[in-house]
Structure formats: structure tokens, C-alpha cells
Amino acid sequence: MPTRWLARLAVAAAGLLNLSAAPAGPDLGVILAATPAPKLSDYRLFHAGAADPALTPYALNTPLFSDYAEKLRYVWLPPKTKASYRADGVFDFPVGATLVKTFAFPADFRRPDQDVRWIETRLLIRKADGWTAFAYVWDAERKDAVLKRAGARVDVSFVDLKGQTRRVDYAVPNQNQCKECHQLDKTLTPIGPKARNLNGDFAYATGARNQLAHWTKAGLLAGAPAPSAAPRTARWDDAREPLEARARAYLDANCAHCHQPRAIASNSGLFLNSEEPPGPNLGIGKSPVAAGRGSGGLLVSIDPGHPERSILVHRMASSEPGVMMPELGRSLVHDEGVELIRQYVASLKP
Amino acid sequence: MTRLALMATVALCVAGAAQAKTLAVAPGADAQERLQTALLDAKPGDVVEIAAGRYELTDGLSLDVDDVTVKGAGPDRTVLSFKGQKGAGEGLLITSDKVTVRDLAVEDTRGDGLKSKGSDEISFINVRVEWTGGPKETNGAYGVYPVSSSNVLIDKVVVRGASDAGIYVGQSKNIVVKRSRAEFNVAGIEIENSYNADVFDNDATRNTGGILVFDLPNLPQMGGHSHRIYNNRIVRNDTPNFAPKGNIVASVPVGTGVMVMANKNVHVFGNEIDGNQSTGVMLVSYTQKFDDKTYNPLPRDVVVRDNRIGKNGYDPKFAGAEILAKAVGGTIPPVMWDGVTAHPQNPDVVRVNLKDGPVLNLRLKGPGQLMTADPTVTPTSGDAVIAEPEKVVLPKRQADLAD
Numbered sequence: 001m002p003t004r005w006l007a008r009l010a011v012a013a014a015g016l017l018n019l020s021a022a023p024a025g026p027d028l029g030v031i032l033a034a035t036p037a038p039k040l041s042d043y044r045l046f047h048a049g050a051a052d053p054a055l056t057p058y059a060l061n062t063p064l065f066s067d068y069a070e071k072l073r074y075v076w077l078p079p080k081t082k083a084s085y086r087a088d089g090v091f092d093f094p095v096g097a098t099l100v101k102t103f104a105f106p107a108d109f110r111r112p113d114q115d116v117r118w119i120e121t122r123l124l125i126r127k128a129d130g131w132t133a134f135a136y137v138w139d140a141e142r143k144d145a146v147l148k149r150a151g152a153r154v155d156v157s158f159v160d161l162k163g164q165t166r167r168v169d170y171a172v173p174n175q176n177q178c179k180e181c182h183q184l185d186k187t188l189t190p191i192g193p194k195a196r197n198l199n200g201d202f203a204y205a206t207g208a209r210n211q212l213a214h215w216t217k218a219g220l221l222a223g224a225p226a227p228s229a230a231p232r233t234a235r236w237d238d239a240r241e242p243l244e245a246r247a248r249a250y251l252d253a254n255c256a257h258c259h260q261p262r263a264i265a266s267n268s269g270l271f272l273n274s275e276e277p278p279g280p281n282l283g284i285g286k287s288p289v290a291a292g293r294g295s296g297g298l299l300v301s302i303d304p305g306h307p308e309r310s311i312l313v314h315r316m317a318s319s320e321p322g323v324m325m326p327e328l329g330r331s332l333v334h335d336e337g338v339e340l341i342r343q344y345v346a347s348l349k350p
Numbered sequence: 351m352t353r354l355a356l357m358a359t360v361a362l363c364v365a366g367a368a369q370a371k372t373l374a375v376a377p378g379a380d381a382q383e384r385l386q387t388a389l390l391d392a393k394p395g396d397v398v399e400i401a402a403g404r405y406e407l408t409d410g411l412s413l414d415v416d417d418v419t420v421k422g423a424g425p426d427r428t429v430l431s432f433k434g435q436k437g438a439g440e441g442l443l444i445t446s447d448k449v450t451v452r453d454l455a456v457e458d459t460r461g462d463g464l465k466s467k468g469s470d471e472i473s474f475i476n477v478r479v480e481w482t483g484g485p486k487e488t489n490g491a492y493g494v495y496p497v498s499s500s501n502v503l504i505d506k507v508v509v510r511g512a513s514d515a516g517i518y519v520g521q522s523k524n525i526v527v528k529r530s531r532a533e534f535n536v537a538g539i540e541i542e543n544s545y546n547a548d549v550f551d552n553d554a555t556r557n558t559g560g561i562l563v564f565d566l567p568n569l570p571q572m573g574g575h576s577h578r579i580y581n582n583r584i585v586r587n588d589t590p591n592f593a594p595k596g597n598i599v600a601s602v603p604v605g606t607g608v609m610v611m612a613n614k615n616v617h618v619f620g621n622e623i624d625g626n627q628s629t630g631v632m633l634v635s636y637t638q639k640f641d642d643k644t645y646n647p648l649p650r651d652v653v654v655r656d657n658r659i660g661k662n663g664y665d666p667k668f669a670g671a672e673i674l675a676k677a678v679g680g681t682i683p684p685v686m687w688d689g690v691t692a693h694p695q696n697p698d699v700v701r702v703n704l705k706d707g708p709v710l711n712l713r714l715k716g717p718g719q720l721m722t723a724d725p726t727v728t729p730t731s732g733d734a735v736i737a738e739p740e741k742v743v744l745p746k747r748q749a750d751l752a753d
Contacts, residue, residue: 149386150386151386151409153436171436176390176413180412261570264445266498266570267569280641286568289520289598290491290495292514293487293489293513294594296594296596297595298595298596300596311596322459327437327438328437331436331437
């Protein structure tokens with residue numbers, strides 16, 4: 001039977017080709033499998049502790065604070081697919097889209113490129129019926145990372161910019177906790193890759209370029225306008241930008257994944273998303289509802305002009321479970337973030 | 351596909367749907383991870399069975415699968431201790447529908463004890479939530495805490511030591527709280543911004559306030575209404591208020607039996623109300639400043655009848671109580687109403703039917719305007735005929751859980 005013989009030859013040739021192609025690139029079959037792979041290496045997103053070249057790195061103008069962890073973000077889309085641009089909210093990603101985020105700590109933040117320890121890599125995968133989220137915890141040699149569905153605690157220590165040693169009781173979230181933050185109307189969703197948070201420059205290997213422009217040019221994104229016509233979130237740590245824009249960007253990134261009308265803390269009536277107009281629901285003059293001891297004996301979320309009388313600042317400045325906000329994702333206080341919100345509350349007119 | 355293969359596939363599917371399994375968890379090393387993994391692995395219809403023993407947990411647990419029962423060996427035998435908790439806002443968070451938590455205890459969480467958010471058909475049965483160091487401001491806020499949920503069943507639970515409310519139902523609909531015991535909390539049982547609650551056959555004792563029915567502004571669900579508070583024992587609520595300032599319950603005077611704040615159509619009847627030093631039943635407006643055009647701060651359509659009222663109001667602890675008590679003969683009458691009948695944001699006729707008495711009516715001109723008080727004491731107050739809300743009916747499957 002000549003046809004069968006030919007087919008066999010084709011398969012063998014394909015196998016040879018496959019072997020010679022190095023590295024092999026992400027495995028869409030594993031990415032879209034019904035159950036998560038037990039090891040991160042199964043996805044072929046990383047090879048020998050480095051990201052596959054098919055992954056595109058990206059950064060957010062204002063990210064969530066996670067105990068000072070450095071976050072290495074990548075997007076991967078199946079060949080010949082694109083995300084569709086949206087001015088508001090997260091882009092519409094194609095099935096198979098994978099968002100990859102590695103949490104890492106340099107031993108000494110004064111030398112951020114040396115002795116970098118990878119703690120975990122989180123995957124957000126767009127399946128046919130929606131997004132799923134998984135966390136993989138790296139071994140000490142950065143050879144591979146294993147699936148941790150129920151969460152984990154990792155001891156981390158680093159030297160901060162001031163030369164002080166900091167210890168972190170780092171929490172890898174359990175699978176439900178991923179969703180607690182990553183949800184809108186009870187459906188799991190990414191948070192970061194929105195036009196306004198990507199509308200900034202990234203230092204690619206080939207040079208710095210606006211990310212929206214780069215994604216469009218690289219064939220990852222369809223329908224985006226010129227960056228100047230797209231919305232843009234302020235950088236929280238760029239002192240040249242207006243205080244209010246920086247503070248609202250920080251609150252949006254650090255609080256609004258829960259504190260907005262369509263997410264898990266909706267019942268608090270405290271909405272810190274950037275669309276919320278100033279008023280009681282932004283916390284101004286608002287009494288707590290279910291804060292319990294989180295109130296710290298203070299009467300309102302935001303007392304304009306008075307950060308020392310504002311529950312919002314009090315809870316950001318705490319590292320005690322049951323008091324601190326956000327309640328997931330950090331164990332340290334973000335001193336610089338607290339200072340920004342202090343200045344913002346102090347600037348509000350009573 | 352051959353016919354045989356097709357049949358096999360069909361058989362598998364049928365078996366898969368019908369086969370509820372039990373995921374057993376025992377005490378020991380890695381209990382945190384094993385218990386959380388079981389809560390992740392559970393499929394609709396499954397039971398996560400937690401064997402007798404003590405579980406020292408370091409992080410909050412969560413369940414997001416519909417139609418799962420989490421079951422212990424009894425509230426004194428299966429104990430989930432969160433004394434060493436390092437993160438999360440509660441002990442166990444439920445975000446799915448048709449979930450039952452039963453026969454276990456949750457101790458010493460740093461935040462809330464058992465919470466459900468946005469769940470339909472959520473049941474807490476025969477559970478205990480306790481802060482074992484007694485009443486302390488540093489205890490978590492709520493013991494059993496369904497919020498933004500519908501079809502809520504709380505049966506035979508015990509809560510002790512909550513720094514806000516032991517049993518707290520917020521922004522929910524269709525609620526039954528029964529045969530439960532709330533003691534040594536700031537509020538024993540609190541129904542807030544909710545619709546249709548039946549609260550009966552409970553013991554609310556040794557709290558700051560026994561049973562509270564509140565409505566607050568600036569929340570996604572407001573306009574609380576249609577509650578029946580009946581056949582409860584609301585006795586000797588005498589724990590000094592230990593709520594952190596800023597929280598609404600921090601304003602509850604020690605020795606309050608029942609407090610109705612804002613809300614419409616609340617019926618309080620057949621309860622035993624005794625030994626509450628400030629007052630037996632209190633009807634008040636929301637007195638804090640607010641900026642919310644949709645909020646009605648007045649209690650209206652309130653009925654208080656046929657309660658067995660003992661000795662209350664003998665040592666009142668609210669602002670101005672001493673002067674007031676003197677003016678009305680030494681003790682605060684068992685039923686007290688601020689008497690506010692008009693507010694720019696109240697379109698209703700404020701009606702009450704306070705059959706139990708005597709009734710102290712402060713006749714305030716507006717919420718919290720104590721300086722306008724013109725107190726009067728009458729044997730009863732108001733005779734409006736106010737229809738009782740219909741009995742709360744839960745889905746049959748859920749109602750059957752309460753044996």
C-alpha cells in the first residue's frame with residue numbers, strides 16, 4: 001500500500017523536523033487541555049529558566065503591589081491569532097491566549113539583575129469556555145515549577161533599596177483566591193492587559209517602543225488606534241504626573257479588582273475603580289459597613305484632608321490579617337504606595 | 351464510532367452525573383493543603399467530609415463549586431482553628447451556590463468566620479464559630495456571615511465573641527435564622543439591608559444587643575423590609591460594647607434587646623425579652639450624616655406585640671438616658687421609639703403598632719435630634735393594621751436540610 005508508506009514517511013520527516021526545531025515553542029495542546037499540567041515545563045513556555053522567544057514581554061503603567069516582587073509578564077497567542085482592541089476593560093483575547101507572570105526577588109534590590117530568585121509563575125489561559133488560572137512554584141535551581149492548586153507559603157528575604165534586610169512570608173494563592181481578585185460578575189478575567197495600562201513604553205531587546213504600537217506591529221493586536229488616541233493610566237511612581245491621577249491609578253490597580261460594583265467586595269459599597277466619581281462610594285465621608293476591627297477606631301474611609309483619620313490609609317498601612325488591605329497578595333506594607341495615598345487624601349478639600 | 355463505543359460513552363456520562371462522591375480529609379500534616387485541595391477537587395453533588403480532630407490552619411479556605419456539602423463530625427469534634435492565620439479575610443469563604451456547611455467549628459479567625467458572598471441556597475447548620483479568648487475588640491467582625499446571598503438558612507449554629515455581629519446577614523434575600531445561639535458578641539443576630547427574614551427560636555443572650563434589624567445607606571442593596579422576629583429568647587444582653595469605633599454597632603447601648611433601625615415592615619412578636627438594662631425594644635432612625643438620595647433613614651410599619659417582656663431599661667446606658675429615665679419615672683419603658691415621622695427622603699406614612707408597652711415616644715423632629723425631644727409615655731402606641739410578611743419559604747431541598 002503505497003499511500004500508507006508515504007504517510008509513514010511524512011510522519012517520520014515531521015518528527016525529524018520537530019527534533020531539529022529548537023526550542024519547540026509553547027504546546028497549545030497542553031495549554032488547552034481540560035486539566036492543568038502538573039509541571040510548568042509541560043507547556044514549553046520556558047526553557048532552561050528562560051522564556052520561549054515566542055512570548056512577548058509586557059509591563060503595566062501601574063501594577064498591583066505584591067510584597068515588592070518583581071513581575072516578569074509575557075503574553076503568548078496561538079499562531080495567526082490576535083487579540084481585539086477595546087478602549088475599556090481587558091482586550092478580547094483569542095482561545096489559547098496565555099498570560100504568564102513570574103514573581104521574582106533579587107537578593108539585593110540595589111543590584112536587581114543579580115541573584116534573582118523566581119518564586120512562582122502564574123498562568124491565565126483563555127479556554128473556549130473562559131479563562132482559567134493556575135500557579136506554579138519554582139524549585140530552588142529554577143529548573144522547573146510544579147502546580148500548586150491549594151496555595152503555598154514561601155520564605156523569602158531580600159535586601160531593599162535602603163540596604164535593609166526584609167523578610168516576606170510570601171503567599172502563593174490557591175486557585176479560588178486567583179478568582180477572588182480576577183473576577184467580574186463572578187467570571188474569571190485578566191486584570192492587567194487593558195489599553196490604558198499598556199499604553200506606555202517597554203524596553204524591548206530591539207529598543208524602547210510603545211506597547212500598543214508594538215503589539216499591533218507584532219500581529220498580536222487588531223483594531224488599536226494610535227497610542228495618542230488610546231486611554232492611558234498614569235504611572236503611580238512618576239512624580240511628573242498629577243497627584244490625583246497617580247493616586248487613582250494606584251487605587252484602581254491595588255483595590256478595584258475587588259472594590260468595584262461587579263467584583264467580590266461590591267457589598268462594601270466602596271468602589272475604588274478609576275471610573276468612580278468622587279463621592280461616598282469612593283469612600284469620601286463613608287462609614288464602614290463590614291470593616292470590623294479593620295476600622296481602627298476611625299469613622300470614615302476617606303476624611304478629606306485627613307489621612308490620619310481615614311480608614312483607607314489605616315488599612316493600607318497595616319500588615320495584620322483581618323485589618324490589612326488588600327487582604328490577599330501581600331504581607332508587607334507598601335510604604336511608597338501608602339505615602340502616595342496619604343498625600344492624595346491630604347490634598348482633598350474637606 | 352461503533353455502537354458499542356457509543357453505548358460505553360453514554361454509560362460513562364450517566365455514571366459521571368449520578369455519582370456523588372465523598373472526599374475525606376483527616377487531621378495531620380499538610381492539613382491546610384489537603385483540605386483546600388478537597389475544596390477545589392469537589393464536583394457538584396460531592397461531600398467534603400472533615401474527620402474529627404483539630405486542624406491548625408494558616409490561611410483562609412475557600413469553596414467555589416456549586417452543590418457541595420462541607421461536613422464535619424460535630425461542632426465540638428471537628429475544629430478548624432485559625433489561631434495561626436497569616437492571610438485572607440475570613441476562615442472559609444464560599445462563592446458558589448447550593449452549598450451546605452455543617453457539623454464543624456471555626457475558631458479564632460483573624461477576620462470573619464464563615465462567609466458566603468453572592469451565593470444562592472446557602473446553608474449553615476449545626477456549626478460553631480467562636481473566638482476562644484472571650485469578647486475582645488481584636489476579635490473578627492462576623493461569625494456566620496452570608497452577604498449578597500439569597501435563600502439563606504442558618505440553623506442550630508452557635509457564635510461567641512464576634513466584635514461586630516455573631517450571626518450577620520447582609521444585603522440578602524429570603525432568609526431563615528432559627529434554633530441558634532448567639533452570645534458574648536456585640537450584636538447577637540443582625541439582619542442588615544435585607545429582604546424577608548424569619549428569625550425565630552433563637553437564643554440571643556449576654557451580647558451587647560440581642561437582635562438588630564438595620565438598614566444603611568450607600569450600599570448596592572438598600573431598603574430593608576419584611577422581617578419577622580418571633581419566639582426568640584432575648585435575655586440578659588449585658589456585655590459592654592467592644593466593637594471598634596466607626597462600625598455602626600459601636601453605637602448600640604449595652605443591654606439592648608431588639609433594635610430596629612430604618613427598615614420597613616418589621617414584626618416583633620412572641621419573644622421573651624428580659625434583663626436588658628437599656629431597653630427591651632428600640633425603634634430608631636439612622637442618625638449619621640449621609641449622602642444618598644435613595645436612602646430612607648426611618649423605621650416604619652413596625653409591629654411589636656405579644657412579647658413576654660420582663661424587667662428591662664433599669665440601668666440605661668445610652669446618651670441622655672439618665673435625664674430621660676428621671677423624666678419618665680426612673681426606668682426606661684420596655685418599648686422605645688424615637689418618634690420621627692417625617693423626613694425629606696421618606697415618602698411613606700410612618701405607621702407603628704406597638705401593642706406591648708408602656709411605650710416611650712421621644713417625638714423627635716428628625717433623626718438624632720435629641721434637643722427636640724418631647725417624651726411621652728403611653729400604654730401602647732399606634733393602632734395601624736399592618737399585614738405580617740408571609741412566611742419565608744426556602745427551596746424544598748434546602749428546607750429539608752433542617753431536620
